[in-house]
Amino acid sequence: MTTATALTTAARVADAVKVYGVGDTAVRALDGVSVAFPAGRFTAIMGPSGSGKSTLMHCAAGLDTLTSGAAWIGDTELGALDDRRLTLLRRDRVGFVFQSFNLVPTLTVEENIRLPLDLAGAAGEAEWIDALVDTVGLRDRLHHRPSQLSGGQQQRVAVARAFAGRPDVVFADEPTGNLDSRTGGEVLGLLAGTVRRTGRTVVMVTHDPVAAAHADEVVFLADGRLVDRMESPTADLVLDRMKAFEVPS
Ligand SMILES: Nc1ncnc2c1ncn2[C@@H]1O[C@H](COP(=O)(O)OP(=O)(O)O)[C@@H](O)[C@H]1O
Numbered sequence: 001m002t003t004a005t006a007l008t009t010a011a012r013v014a015d016a017v018k019v020y021g022v023g024d025t026a027v028r029a030l031d032g033v034s035v036a037f038p039a040g041r042f043t044a045i046m047g048p049s050g051s052g053k054s055t056l057m058h059c060a061a062g063l064d065t066l067t068s069g070a071a072w073i074g075d076t077e078l079g080a081l082d083d084r085r086l087t088l089l090r091r092d093r094v095g096f097v098f099q100s101f102n103l104v105p106t107l108t109v110e111e112n113i114r115l116p117l118d119l120a121g122a123a124g125e126a127e128w129i130d131a132l133v134d135t136v137g138l139r140d141r142l143h144h145r146p147s148q149l150s151g152g153q154q155q156r157v158a159v160a161r162a163f164a165g166r167p168d169v170v171f172a173d174e175p176t177g178n179l180d181s182r183t184g185g186e187v188l189g190l191l192a193g194t195v196r197r198t199g200r201t202v203v204m205v206t207h208d209p210v211a212a213a214h215a216d217e218v219v220f221l222a223d224g225r226l227v228d229r230m231e232s233p234t235a236d237l238v239l240d241r242m243k244a245f246e247v248p249s
Pocket residue numbers: 020021027028029047048049050051052053054055056
């Protein structure tokens with residue numbers, strides 16, 4: 001250890017292989033990926049469509065299982081957990097933001113944000129939830145239903161919900177995929193700002209260089225392999241790097 005600021009790891013995979021299907025139709029979506037996501041940072045997983053980004057996220061988050069290799073949340077190896085423990089881990093230690101907001105339509109904004117805590121039977125910390133509501137700017141919408149909100153507002157509810165239980169890591173899969181660029185930029189700023197202010201951890205899948213530029217670091221996937229990493233990304237640098245992956249037509 002050469003510095004006192006060595007980062008701990010919020011999530012990681014080692015030699016991760018994921019094969020969908022069998023025989024002639026088998027797809028090797030992950031082809032031996034090893035990557036660690038440091039705690040307290042915002043990491044983007046970037047790559048062309050079909051490069052294995054969502055598969056990597058799902059396997060790292062315990063939503064899907066690896067064909068071989070291993071995945072950890074903190075020090076917990078996911079492959080060692082039975083279904084019940086895996087469900088509890090997902091509920092208590094991981095937060096999710098998806099492209100399609102996935103709010104419960106019959107619940108209010110406040111109830112949606114508190115849902116992970118209520119499912120866990122946890123009281124939650126009022127101050128933390130209160131701060132989250134202010135962070136996402138929804139104080140005056142707490143008693144609205146999702147259908148009464150814009151897309152950007154709905155995704156802000158999903159962001160607050162993802163952080164409500166103070167998870168070890170929040171995984172986001174194309175969180176701005178259904179938003180216009182201005183609204184998407186607000187949601188990305190929220191994710192980045194929450195990481196910087198609270199020291200939480202975010203791992204975000206995106207194919208958009210502008211979105212990736214909000215992260216502290218970008219890891220690049222191509223054909224199911226980790227091919228590069230970039231610290232302090234800018235949209236231009238990410239775009240340049242992505243051009244190298246494009247198949248010449
Ligand atoms: N459930 C599945 N069954 C079969 N093939 C899949 C499944 N999910 C993903 N794939 C394939 O695995 C590869 C990686 O997919 P994915 O992880 O979704 O990529 P990305 O998120 O980078 O677009 C693609 O070839 C995709 O078609």
